[in-house]
Structures are given as C-alpha cells and as structure tokens.
Amino acid sequence: MRARLGRPRRWYLGLAAICLIGLGIRLFYLFHWLHPAAVQGDPFYYHEAANLFADGRGWPDPYELRLSGRYVADAQHPPLTSLLLAVPSVLGFTSFLSHQLFSCLLGVGAIVLVALAGRRVAGPATGLVAGGIAAVYPGMWLNDPLVMSETTGILTCAWIILAAYRFVDRRGFAEAGWLGLALAAVMLARAELALLALVLVVPLVATAPGVAWRRRAALLAVAAVTSVAGIAPWAAYNLARFHEPEYLSTGLGSTLAVTHCPATYSGRDLGWWSFDCVLALPPPPVERSERDAFYRHAAFDYIRDHSDRLPTVAAARLGRTWGVYHPWQQVRLDTIELRPLSLSRLGMVTLWVLEVAAVGGVVVLRRRRTPLLPLLAVPVTLSLATVVVYGTTRFRAAAEPAVVLLAAVAITAAAGRLAGPARSRVRRIAGGRPMRSETDQGYPT
Template sequence: MPRGGGWPWLAGFGGLGHARHRAPIRRWRTWLALICLVGLGIRLFYLVHWLHPVPVQGDPYYYHEAANLFADGRGWPDPYELRLSGHYVADAQHPPLTSVLLAIPSLFGFTSFLSHQIFSCLLGVGAIVLVALAGRRVAGPATGLVAAGLAAVYPGMWLNDPLVMSETTGILTCAWLILAACRFRDRRGRLDAAVLGLALAAVMLARAELALLAFVLVVPLIGLARGLAWRRRLGLLALATLTSVLAVVPWTIYNLTRFSEPEYLSTGLGTTLAVTHCPATYYGEHLGWWSFDCVLALPPAPSERSERDVFYRHEAMTYLRAHSDRLPVVAAARLGRTWGVFHPWQQVRLDAIELRPIGLSRLGMVTLWAVEVAAAAGVVVLVRRRQAVLPLVAVPIALSLATVIVYGTTRFRAAAEPALVLLAAVAITAAAQALHRRARPGCAVPAYPTSSPDSPALEPASSMASDRRSGKRTPNVAELTDS
C-alpha cells in the first residue's frame, strides 16, 4: 500500500524529502487546479444563466459604485446620496475591503457591474484554494482536495459571489484566517503570529462584526499555545495585535478625520440595529429578522453619517432595554434563521429580496443541512484524534454571537461556510479511510493521513521534546509543501 491514505495518486506524501515529493505535489496541485476550474465554471454559469442582467441596487450598488469612486481617487462618499442629490457625503456604511478589491479591475478600466461580478467570482475561486491549503494542513492532502471539491460545488460557498456582496470577501478572508490559525498552531513562530494578525485585520475590514474573532480565536489560540513560555506567548500575542492594528489603522484614522462622532470600522451598526429592534422583529412572522417598519416608526435621523449611527444605536438600545424579556426568544430565532433551522422555507423567500433565485436558495438550504451534519461529525473526528478544533469552530462561534446581537439571515452564515466545509471534509475523508480499511483488512491504513501536521509518525516523541525545550519545531510535510 502506498503511503498517503491508500490513494495511489497521493503516494509519496508520507516522507520528507523534497525530491521524492515533487511528483505527488504536482499531482495534488493539478487536481486542485481542475477543481478550481469546476468551481469557476459553476459560478460563471450561475452568473450568466440567473443573474445577468440584474438590477443594480442595494448593497451590491454600494460596493460597485464605491469601488469605482475609490479607483477614481474620490475617497469614500455615500454612493446613494451622490447619485440622488449630487452631494458628496462622507460615509462608511460598510467596511472598505470589498470595494477596495473590486477597485482592482476598475483601475484597469473594467468598471461595469458585470466586470465586478466576474471579479467577485474569481475571489470565490481564491477561497477554494485557501480552503484546500487549510484542509491539507488540518488532516492531509486528501482532506484538502475533498474540502476544495466541496467549496467548488456547495451552494453556500458560491451563491453570494455574482451578487457582488461582502459575503464573498468574508468567505475569502475567513478561509485565510483559518489557514493562518492552523499554520500558527503548527509552527508558532513570529512570522506566523504576524500573518495571523494580518488575516484578522482583513476579516475585520471585510465584516466589522467579525472583530469578535480577536477574542474567540486569536487570543486563546496564542495564549493557550502548548510548549511555550508565558513570556513567549505574550510576545507573539503582542506581535499579532500590532500587525492587525497597523493594517486597520489607516482606515480608522481616515474615518476619525471626516466624521463628527468617533467611527473606527463602520457607520453601519446603528442602521443595522435600528431595523432589527422593534415590534416587527420581536413578534410576528418576521421574528428574528429585520424590517423597514422599525425605522419608519422612528423620528427623522441626522444626515451626518456618524451622528445618524449614534442616533440609531440609542433608539435601538432604548427599545432593547424596554423589551429585554423577549431577548431569549429573539436570539434563538436569529440563530435559527442563520443556521437554517427556524422557518427555513420562509427564510428562502425572504432571501429573494437580495436577488437570490428561490430554487437555488432551496438547494442551498438542503445541502446546508447535510454539510452541518458532516461538520458535526468532523468535530468528533478531530476530538478523537486529539487535534485542536479551535481554528475551525471559532468562526461559527463568533458568527453566532454576532447574529444574536444583530439579526438572523442566510447571508450572515457565509463567513462560516469555509469552516463547515473543512469540518465536513475531515469527516468524509475519515469515513472513506474507515471503509477502505474494512474492504481491505490486510492493508494497514493510518487512522489519519501520515502527512498530517500532527502525525506522530513525523514527530517522534524524543525530537518533539527536544524541539519544545529549544523553542523550535521540526518542519512537517504540510509546512514543506505549502506555497
């Protein structure tokens, strides 16, 4: 039996020699390239068949126009206000990363909405690559390819891409953060801590509410790192924090210089809270969702965006305190909507407001349930292998906390899809290996791939103990083969 889990096309991943690994690494990359082509084909077919032409409105219009304005050197105004009245009003309704990325094709003259849709699909393919690399690091090359395959075809990973929404950027950055967290878990070096901090900054600049990952993932991951002295842990945590702050601070300084009230990442929190804390969302058919009726019942808000943000936050908190007895029910409904277990078919209909085709949304809901079950099994597999699960469960946890604070909807779950796909891939690969062992009992197949970063076969106890004493770590296959 070849090493690498019993699949001949993965033979050779069990050793450490570069020369021996060139051929299997090339095969692995070839398979990944083919999977990425399939994923791109699905996204483009979805775009052409369902979403072109499509009315450019709502958040997609914001990201599209903000990208073109930024590429033209006009800063960051409210594109709606600029279109309706011609007035330049400073705004930060959404964090900047989505529009900054969309500005890349705009700089080369591709300023149409279709161009941004295609570029967003390419960003979705980038997420497939990051998921594959993370899966390989978590449980070996086979898991990496299975995760890539799921990311290519699973609707939860591509339904948002041609819509030109921040969910695409959230998926991309969260996949990078998971990969960075897994690399830090294995290497625990200064560079790895810095990359982890940079990935966290990218996540925050894509989805402001995911700043919670600083406390759910980064702090415990570094603070609880085994085999490191406390001084070393504090130093690595300080380095990750510094890197993250330096990446975010230009946007923060820009905001502090143009608004009357302090704004750091976004002026959109108040608006979001205003449409989610009122009788229409605390009771009735829209329980746990959002409603424009909430805002219509309020006095007129200030026109200056930071003052408007403060006003809406105050009104929302006033209502929340007066109806705190409803919070457990509302929170449960929000979580249920986000994870597809509370009024799922109603939520599919509500998602149509964001131009999602109802038929594809139903497919996405059904496949979500299957992926969730497989992901739960993946957690069990990793726990039984005594592997760290925090890098893979941190995003779903942070996302759930954010959902409880704001509201529940399908697209909020997007940032957690890479974690679900990776956990599901772990379970699928483990099940395939178990079936292979039963089918061929005479062939010993390891309980998890010999190329796993945590495999005892790669790190004898004596060398591990020596490395821990010296503060170093012997590189493993995933580290040697990562691009």
C-alpha cells in the same frame, strides 16, 4: 524519489481542476440566472464605492451621490470588498459585470485557501475533498456574482483559519504577524467579526503549548500590532472625517434600528429585519456618524424596554442563520437580495447535510487531538453577532469555510474506514503480497 516528488504536483493539479469546476459553476450561475442584473441595494454600494475610490473621490455615500448629487462622507460598510473591486476599476473595467466576474475569481481564491487549510488539518485527501465541496456547495458561491461582502468574508475567514493552523504548527513571530494580518483583513471585510480577536486570536496565542509566558506575551503583541497596523489607515481616515468616533463602519446603528422593533420581536418577521422599524423613528441626522449614534440609541432604548423578549428573538435569529427556524420562509425572504429561490432551497438542503457531517468532523478531530479552536471560532463568533443583530442566510457565509472543512474531515475519515477492509480483503486474496500499484508508485506499504 521521483514518484514522491510527483505527488505534491498531482495534488496541485487536482486542486487546479477543482478550481476550474468551481469557476465554471460560478460563471454558469452568473450568466444563466443573474445577467443582466438590477444593480441595487448593497451590490450597488460596493460597485459604486469601488469606482469612486478608483477615480480618486474618496469614500462618499454612493446612494446620496446618485440621488441628490451631494458628497456625504460615509462608511456604511467596511472597505475591503470595494477596495478589491477597485482593482478591475483601476484597470478600466468599471461595469457591474466586470465586478461580478472579479467577485467570482475571489470565490475561486476561497476554494484554494479552503483546500490548503484542509490539507493542513487532516492531510492531502481532506484538502481536495474540502476544495471540492467549496467548489460546488451553493453556500460558498451563491453570493459571488451578487457582488456582496459575503464573498470577501468567506475569503478572509478561510485565510484566518489557515493562518491559525500555521501558528499552531510553528508558534513563531512571523506566524503571529500573519495571524494578526488575517484578523485585520477579516475585520475590514465584516466589522462584526472583530470579535475573532477575543474568540480566536487571544486564546490561541495565550495558550500556545510549550511556549514560555513571556514569549506568549511577545507573540500576542506581534499579532496585535500587525492587526492594528492593518486597520489603522481606514480607522484614521474615519476619525478625521466624522463628527463622532468611527473606526470600522458607521453601519451598526442602522442595522440595529431595522432589527429591534415590534415587527422583528414577534410575528412573521421574528428574528429578521423590517423597514417598519426605521419608519417609526423621527428623521435621522444627515452626518453619518451622528446618524449611527441616533439609530444606536433608538435601538438600545427599545432593547431595554423589551428585554423579556430577547431570549426568544435571539433563538429565532440563530435558527434563521443556521437554517433550522422557518427555513423555507427564510429562503423566500432571501429573494430580496436577488438570490434565485430554487438555488437557495438547494443550498439549504445541502447545508443540513454538511452540518451533520461537520459534527462528525468535530468528533474525528477531537479523537486525533487536533486543535479545534481555529475551526470553531468563526461559527461561534458568527452566532454571537447574529444574536445581537438579526438572522439571515448570508450572515452564515463567513462560517461556511469552517463547515466545509469539518464536513470534509468526516467524509475523508469515513471513506478511509470503508476502504480499509476492502484493502485488507484484496491483500488476503493476493496472498499477503503488496499490490503492484503500491510498490511501483513508491507509496509506503
């Protein structure tokens, strides 16, 4: 009994060691490559928005405030990343380095959630393998010290995968509420992932086996209510301060505007984005919801006039996101976000290995009759969102936990198959008697 009680403790000790390795890698990356950093672009937005919120100044456009001193209400990005970064800000740690360090800790939190999800999906060994991959795989940590929303996206997507499998196990009202809350967190991290409501939550709850349809409806209602409650404060805040209805973000229009124009529909930047798109447009309104609508209408007009190019553009976007269309050009383009070129190349090669292993993981789980929807929903959703907007490496970040988990399943299964014949040979050599380690440690023989 004592030995069996010790096994979970050893598992958590192993996870703690993996987390320390993951933290060490993130800190080495930060101080060796990125410190001191030029604070610009999206990292500047998240950093400044966190400090402004911690100072009680609400949610203005930090760029406008810095350049002109004007306070302009804004929701260019959903709030969760800056809300989390506001935690150290409230405690007095307002420097960009403080936010970089805190973001690295969020990355370690993602390691924990990935390991817990792996343990649920395919056992303790798979959990530790998944955690180990999450600790060292560049796709899981390249964004952390950059202070990007991809870190929050990875964290929340690992959470929703774990919450989905928890619902599969128990199918109770508490589990449905937990799933809805995870969905709200995902939406507050990355607005495009609101599609997970239709791709994951609704089908998972509505098709729960062995549950009466009335109970399924009640479970779905609980998930919906908790999800709406999670995003309601932010949505209500936006509805009260903008001229046009805005719920999660005012950033869709500007994103579409830089991705639907001649520069991104053909040539070198096919499937990516370009500032040339917005430079060709008239000056937009200052008020952010009106600006969002202005850019959306301009993008939709271009899409209608060039619909014949959409299949080609969509394929290029999808290929860029998953590393199969001009991958070396894409890693060079990624340097605009301050990603070191050598590490981006390492991440791309590692991605290809994990993608192949992930396909094997799908096969293994299908043979075991383990539900696959929680692991496939995020990659599918991310792919749909990529087709609509543009292809880039960082958009794939939210799907990395699913890729890591599926790869870990395949690796653990392969290791088990290879170890099986070796154990059989040892037993034959020992005359069929159990090994000393098996009996003394209380493991089943």
